Amino acid sequence: MALLEVKNLSKSFTVSSGTALGTSRKETLKVVRDLSLSIDKAEILVLVGESGCGKSTLARLISRLVEPDSGEILFDGGDFLELKGKAFQEKRKSLQMIFQNPYSSLDPRFTIYDSIAEPLRINNKVNPFIRFLSGEKDIEERVYELMNLVELDPALAKKYPHQCSGGQNQRVCIARAIASNPKLIVADEAVSALDVSVQWTVLNLMLKLKRELGISFLFITHDLAVAKFIADRVAVMYLGQIVEIASKEELFKNPLHPYTQALLSSAPVPDPSLRDRERIFLQGEIPSASHIPSGCAFRTRCPKCFEACKVENVELRELLQAHCAAASERTEFEVPQQYHKVSCLLYQEAFI
Numbered sequence: 001m002a003l004l005e006v007k008n009l010s011k012s013f014t015v016s017s018g019t020a021l022g023t024s025r026k027e028t029l030k031v032v033r034d035l036s037l038s039i040d041k042a043e044i045l046v047l048v049g050e051s052g053c054g055k056s057t058l059a060r061l062i063s064r065l066v067e068p069d070s071g072e073i074l075f076d077g078g079d080f081l082e083l084k085g086k087a088f089q090e091k092r093k094s095l096q097m098i099f100q101n102p103y104s105s106l107d108p109r110f111t112i113y114d115s116i117a118e119p120l121r122i123n124n125k126v127n128p129f130i131r132f133l134s135g136e137k138d139i140e141e142r143v144y145e146l147m148n149l150v151e152l153d154p155a156l157a158k159k160y161p162h163q164c165s166g167g168q169n170q171r172v173c174i175a176r177a178i179a180s181n182p183k184l185i186v187a188d189e190a191v192s193a194l195d196v197s198v199q200w201t202v203l204n205l206m207l208k209l210k211r212e213l214g215i216s217f218l219f220i221t222h223d224l225a226v227a228k229f230i231a232d233r234v235a236v237m238y239l240g241q242i243v244e245i246a247s248k249e250e251l252f253k254n255p256l257h258p259y260t261q262a263l264l265s266s267a268p269v270p271d272p273s274l275r276d277r278e279r280i281f282l283q284g285e286i287p288s289a290s291h292i293p294s295g296c297a298f299r300t301r302c303p304k305c306f307e308a309c310k311v312e313n314v315e316l317r318e319l320l321q322a323h324c325a326a327a328s329e330r331t332e333f334e335v336p337q338q339y340h341k342v343s344c345l346l347y348q349e350a351f352i
Contacts (some may be wrong), residue, residue: 001077002044003076004062004075004076004216004218004319005037005038005043005073005075006035006037006064006071007036007069007071007074009032009033009034009058009061009068009071010033010034010035010069010070011032011061011068012028012029012030012031013028013031014026014027014028015027027290028290029288029289029290030203030289030290031054031057031104031240031289031350032057032058032061032068033239033292034071034241035054035058035241035242036316037235037242037245039184039218040216042216042218043217043232044210044213044217044219044230045217045218045231045232045233045234045235046221046223046226046227046230046234046235046248047218048220048222048223048235048263050286051222053237053238053239053286054237054240054291055188055190055237056188057238057299058220059188059218059220061073061342062186063095063097064080064081064088067081072175075091075184076183076219078091089103089157093180093182094180094181094183094186095182095185096180096186097185097187097188098170098173098177098186098187099190100171100189100190100191100193102166102168102169102172102193103162105173106172107161108160108161108162109160110161111150111157111158111159111160112157112158112160112161112172113158114142115172115176116146116147116172116176116179117174119176119179120179121139121309123180138183144155146178146179149175149178149209150171150172150174151176152171156168162210164195165198166193167194167198167201167202170191170194170198170202171202173190178209178215183214183216184215184217184218185209185216185217185218186217186218187217187219187220189205189208189220189221189222189224190206192221192222192223200229203226203229206230217230224263224264227248228248231248232247233245233247233248233251234248234251236250236259236268238297238298239286239287239292239297239298240297241300241326242255242326243326244257244259244323244324244325245316245321245324246323248322249339250266250320250323251323254320256325257298258280258299258302258303259302261278261280265280266279266280274327282301283301283303286301287300293310294310294311295308295310295311295313296309296310298326308328309328
């Protein structure tokens, strides 16, 4: 049974845009469109895609920082969207979020100790299978346990975020997120603001949390190397929809959707002998979320577009075993060979 199931989720925003005459008009941006996915227990699902495709909005919808227009979110066996008041607060502790910039997501007036202790004071307990927090002494012990778990020096406890590095602050954010013993963590570009050497330390920490605590992750990134390193499965998003989802081994080896193929084609390759490989260059700009193309949303940039793409609706279909891609009933995808030889080789075996 899946820990999280998202079914037919949609979200639009109405914005005002200026015109040449100085007047304004309202437009509806369809940011997430009829999107479905699932995450199993102790699984890391990585969501990749270009900037503006709706990844962060989806993260906020799942975390209920933003309410959807339609669709379902089933979390830990129940309807997450139906919960209100104290019932929602209780369930929400099992779903935490890590944001992109640790400096802006930490209160600059709080010490590192207070940042980690805050959710413990609010909830007044940790995992009931461990113990109940009866006072500040228990909270203090738990804070240092969490700091040790994320490999933070206890001497940092009395420091403020501006006195710590980006990697240290992101570890604080992770410690704060796991303080409530969550079952799912939504990490939105959680390592993109960090130096490369620090990125892999934080990624290994997340793998450790998955392995030792059984925490699931929805990990959002635009970096294919990060995706290949940390993922169990990878979902590719374009203009508010999932266009392909599969295990990382299958997706990097046999990308089916033309958009996924273009993304992998653009990945940097450390092997000089492979740098003259054929590249796929997408034409044109990403369509506006207020004017989604008819039929297949990718057709305006797709090198394999045919006439039926303009009118036929597409949906995720299982084209190979546990490998789904957005397609119409008549779509026939070619399976390229040896993509795995040119995709992110530098990170394939590092830091394991």
